[in-house]
Amino acid sequence: MTSDITSAPLKTRTSPVGRHGSPESPGEPPRASRDPLRRLAGGLGTALLCLGTLLFVLPFLFTVVTSLRTAADVARSPLGIPHSLTLKNFSDAFSQIHYGRSTLNTLLITSLSCVVITVIGSLAAYPLARITQHWSTAVYRLFILGTSVPVFVVVAPLYLLMRDLNLLDSYTGVVLIYTALNLPVAVFFYTSFIRSIPADLEEAAALDGCGAFRTFFTIILPLLRPVTSTLLTFVSLQIWNDLLVPLVFLQDPGKRTVMVNAYSFIDPHTVQPTTLFPAALLGVLPLLIIFIFFQRQVVAGMSAGAVKS
Numbered sequence: 327m328t329s330d331i332t333s334a335p336l337k338t339r340t341s342p343v344g345r346h347g348s349p350e351s352p353g354e355p356p357r358a359s360r361d362p363l364r365r366l367a368g369g370l371g372t373a374l375l376c377l378g379t380l381l382f383v384l385p386f387l388f389t390v391v392t393s394l395r396t397a398a399d400v401a402r403s404p405l406g407i408p409h410s411l412t413l414k415n416f417s418d419a420f421s422q423i424h425y426g427r428s429t430l431n432t433l434l435i436t437s438l439s440c441v442v443i444t445v446i447g448s449l450a451a452y453p454l455a456r457i458t459q460h461w462s463t464a465v466y467r468l469f470i471l472g473t474s475v476p477v478f479v480v481v482a483p484l485y486l487l488m489r490d491l492n493l494l495d496s497y498t499g500v501v502l503i504y505t506a507l508n509l510p511v512a513v514f515f516y517t518s519f520i521r522s523i524p525a526d527l528e529e530a531a532a533l534d535g536c537g538a539f540r541t542f543f544t545i546i547l548p549l550l551r552p553v554t555s556t557l558l559t560f561v562s563l564q565i566w567n568d569l570l571v572p573l574v575f576l577q578d579p580g581k582r583t584v585m586v587n588a589y590s591f592i593d594p595h596t597v598q599p600t601t602l603f604p605a606a607l608l609g610v611l612p613l614l615i616i617f618i619f620f621q622r623q624v625v626a627g628m629s630a631g632a633v634k635s
Contacts (some may be wrong), residue, residue, distance in 0.1 A: 389603045389607065390603075390607065391408060392404075392599045392600065392603050393415055393416065393603040393607055394408070394411040394412060394413070394415070395408045395410070395600060396410055396412055397598065397600045400599055400600055404599075415600045416604045416608065418601070418604075419588075419601060419604040419605040419608055422601075422605075423588055423605050424579075424580075425584065425587075425608055427580065428582055428583055428584040428586075429584050429612060431497075431581055431582065431583050431584070432566060432583040432585070432612075433612070434497060435497060435500055435501060435504070435565065435583065436562055436565045438497070439500075439501050439504040439505060439508070439561070439565050440558055440562060440565075442505045443504070443505050443508050443509060443512050443561055444554060444557065444558070446505065446509060446512070447509055447512025447515070447516050447557070448512070448516050448542075448547065448554075449542070450469075450516075451513045451515075451516030451517040451520055452516075452520060452542050454517050455516075455520035455521045466513070466517060469509070469510045469513040469514065470510065470514060471510075472510035473510045473511055477507060477570060478570070480507075481570065481574060484506075485574060485575070488503070488575060494577070495575070495576055495577045495578050495581065497581070500571060500575055503571055503575065504565050504568075504571065507571075508561050508564065511557070511560065512557055512561070515553050515556065516550065516553060516557075519552075519553040520546065520550075523549055528545060528546070531544070531545050563613070566585070566612075566613055567585060567610075568585070569585050569586060569589060572585075572586050573586050584608070584609045584612075587605070588602075588605035588608065588609040589602075589605075589606075
C-alpha cells in the first residue's frame with residue numbers, strides 16, 4: 327500500500343523588525359516609544375551640564391569683572407552692570423603683593439616639592455607593589471592611613487620639629503613638610519599603577535642581568551609617566567593654593583608665597599573686592615598659563631593614569 331503524505335506549509339514566527347533592521351525582543355517596548363525617552367534623557371543631561379557650567383563660570387566672571395571696576399562703582403552697585411573699567415586695580419595689587427618675588431618663591435617651593443615627592447614616592451611604591459609579605463602590606467596600609475590625617479592636626483608637632491631642626495623660615499623646611507604631607511598620596515598612586523604592570527618585564531630584565539635599581543630606572547620608571555602626570559597635577563594644585571604651611575613656617579615676608587601675599591589683603595572687619603580679587607587672580611594666573619600650554623599632556627596623563635590605576 328502506498329500512502330499519500332501531504333505536507334502542510336511550515337509557519338515561521340518572525341519578530342518585528344526595528345527601524346534600523348534589527349529585530350526587537352518581545353519583552354522590550356517598541357522603538358518608537360523608546361526614542362522620546364532617550365531624547366528626554368539627553369535634553370535633561372544637556373540642561374544639567376549647562377547649569378553646572380554656569381555655576382562654575384559665573385563666580386569666575388564675577389571675580390574678573392569686579393577686579394576691573396572702580397571701588398566707587400562696586401560700592402554703588404556690587405552686582406550691577408559696570409559703568410567704567412580700569413586696570414589700576416591689577417597694577418596696584420601687582421606692586422603691593424611683590425608679585426615677581428612671591429611667584430618665584432612659589433615656583434621654587436612647588437617644583438622642589440614635586441621632584442622630591444615623585445622620586446621618593448616611586449622608589450617607596452616599587453617594593454610595596456612587588457613584595458607580597460605581611461610587613462609590606464602593613465607599611466602600605468600605614469601610608470594609606472596617612473592620607474586621612476588633616477594638616478591641622480600635625481601643624482603644632484611639625485612646628486616644634488622644624489624649630490628643633492633649625493628649619494623654620496627656610497625653603498628646605500617647607501619642602502620637607504610638603505613632601506611628608508603628600509607622600510602617602512604618591513605611594514598610593516604609584517603602588518596601584520605598578521601592580522598593573524606585568525611582572526614578566528622585570529623577569530626578562532633579571533635574566534639579562536639587571537638588578538633591582540637598574541630594573542626600576544630602565545623598565546618601570548619610563549612606564550610611570552601617565553600616573554606621574556596625574557600625581558603632579560594633583561600635588562601642584564595642592565601646594566600652589568596652600569595658605570597654611572607657608573603662613574606658619576615662613577616668617578620672612580621676602581620668602582612668602584603668592585597666595586599668602588594675596589590673601590594678606592583680607593581684613594577681619596572689611597574686605598575690599600577691588601583689591602582682593604585682582605590679587606587672587608594674579609595668584610592663579612601662572613597655573614592657568616601652564617595648564618593652557620600643557621593641557622593635552624595633563625589631560626592625557628590623567629586619563630591614562632585613571633585607566634591604569
